[in-house]
Amino acid sequence: MTHQALPAQTARPRTLHSSPRTAGPLQLVPPTQRSRSPRTPSKLPRMSELAIDTGDHGRIIDLSREPDAANRLPRGRAGGRYRCCACGNALIFTGPATPDSAFTPRFRHPGSPGTDRCTAPAPHQADIQSDLTTVLDLRERLARALPGTVISLTAQPQLAGQRWTLPPALVIHQGDQAVVVERPRRPLTKTTAETRRQHVRATYGERTAHWWFFDRDDTQQYLSAGTVKVRPHGTPDTHPKVRPTPAQRQLVHNGAAVCWIAKDTVLIPYGGHPGTYPAHDGEDWSGEMASWAKGWKISHPYPADSAAWWGLVPLPLLTFGAHTGFRPAPAFQVMHALEKAQKGREAHRRRLAREHAQRPKPETTAVATASAPTEASSPHPSSQPAPALAPIKASAVHRAPEQAPQAVQPPPADGPPLPQRAQVAPIQESGSHPRFTWRALLRLLRPGKTSR
Numbered sequence: 001m002t003h004q005a006l007p008a009q010t011a012r013p014r015t016l017h018s019s020p021r022t023a024g025p026l027q028l029v030p031p032t033q034r035s036r037s038p039r040t041p042s043k044l045p046r047m048s049e050l051a052i053d054t055g056d057h058g059r060i061i062d063l064s065r066e067p068d069a070a071n072r073l074p075r076g077r078a079g080g081r082y083r084c085c086a087c088g089n090a091l092i093f094t095g096p097a098t099p100d101s102a103f104t105p106r107f108r109h110p111g112s113p114g115t116d117r118c119t120a121p122a123p124h125q126a127d128i129q130s131d132l133t134t135v136l137d138l139r140e141r142l143a144r145a146l147p148g149t150v151i152s153l154t155a156q157p158q159l160a161g162q163r164w165t166l167p168p169a170l171v172i173h174q175g176d177q178a179v180v181v182e183r184p185r186r187p188l189t190k191t192t193a194e195t196r197r198q199h200v201r202a203t204y205g206e207r208t209a210h211w212w213f214f215d216r217d218d219t220q221q222y223l224s225a226g227t228v229k230v231r232p233h234g235t236p237d238t239h240p241k242v243r244p245t246p247a248q249r250q251l252v253h254n255g256a257a258v259c260w261i262a263k264d265t266v267l268i269p270y271g272g273h274p275g276t277y278p279a280h281d282g283e284d285w286s287g288e289m290a291s292w293a294k295g296w297k298i299s300h301p302y303p304a305d306s307a308a309w310w311g312l313v314p315l316p317l318l319t320f321g322a323h324t325g326f327r328p329a330p331a332f333q334v335m336h337a338l339e340k341a342q343k344g345r346e347a348h349r350r351r352l353a354r355e356h357a358q359r360p361k362p363e364t365t366a367v368a369t370a371s372a373p374t375e376a377s378s379p380h381p382s383s384q385p386a387p388a389l390a391p392i393k394a395s396a397v398h399r400a401p402e403q404a405p406q407a408v409q410p411p412p413a414d415g416p417p418l419p420q421r422a423q424v425a426p427i428q429e430s431g432s433h434p435r436f437t438w439r440a441l442l443r444l445l446r447p448g449k450t451s452r
Helices: 122-145 190-204 246-253 317-322 329-358 438-445
Strands: 050-053 059-062 092-094 106-108 150-153 170-174 177-182 209-215 224-230 237-242 257-262 265-276 294-299 309-316
Touching (some): 059 122, 059 150, 122 170, 177 190, 190 246, 224 309, 265 317, 294 329, 309 317, 317 329
Parallel strands (some): 209 257
Antiparallel strands (some): 150 170, 170 177, 224 237, 265 294
16 A cells, blocks of 8 residues: 655744734744843942942942943942942942943942842832932932032941931032032921031031922922912912921021922922001001902012911022022012012002092981881781771772762663662771772672672
8 A cells, every 4th residue: 555645735834813802813933033122221220339439528429320430430449438328338349341341330248249239128228229319310400500510419428327317418519619409308307407407517617508409299398388379570470389397497497498399490489478458547448448458478588487388489490500609590580579569569459448448438317207107017017907998989999098989879760670789788897807809899890780
């Protein structure tokens, strides 16, 4: 028995038929043709990229933002120069052996086998990474707004490894002047703010400008109080209002500058003091002028302690670089315009109050009534009975009440006698009010018809 060779079949790609839940057929791709999606880099730097440089006044090093660190910083232990931000231990700085090497510079703990790991608790490391990332992002924004300035991020070397309640401060060097910028990420207390204020004055001098940038999107640092309608320079505008925390009020009271930041916009505060205008001689604030007596005043460039709320002037961050001394001059100009408009508003309302006082007041006069009180106006309408009604003649329907009614005389009898019409019995006077009906009135008006 011979076997016949089967015809050769053309190889077909293997296909998986789609199920009812899939949109189309799925094909198996060979492993050599598969492509992996690139991993999204983390926004937070690794702990191996962060260190405190004790040899440079405690400057924070972030290798992910400093590509020239491998050529600028000494390698190795460097005499214990590099300290871990989380655990405080000394670090070893390693870099590429050759310029063409793909080795990534990093800090590592001495004696760590394999993958370098910090011994600090994971939550503490996460706080360090988040705090430093927030401050370093602000440094990059300020560097774009202040070209040509040196902005450093420093930390006290003795605080390395400790759990700080406030991130390190940015120091802006403009010639011989220094501006310290704080960027708190957690709710600020009075004790923490006072400790940092004393440290800044002891380190940089009593007259050092001290700024605090709070997060506009953080509900713990920004307590909204609504909005206020203003007209600086005659142009209508709306400013947000905020209720300051006790720590923020203390900062302003001690001479620090407080603001809020949202991306590249800075909100500069001024004080709002609502109240009522006191009445002067010749002014009348009653009646329709009562609502006009309520107004508010401004305190600037720093809100006063008695301010009930703080209004905020939005200002681009780039405007800080247009003036020396890190002063938001355009915001101060808006505040001066608001104060000028406030004085004009008060003068206008007082002029209306004087005009209101000169208007004649409506006098109430008693109107004397000559007629006796009627039943509707009598305090006791049922105590006095009404007089009885007399028979009314048809031709005397519209006769005055004081005229006496005439008796009705029958016509002369020229023909056969007419049938007798039913006589209406006269209404007897009694102590009760007679009952009046329309049927009885129709019988009087139509004598030729007999009642049914």
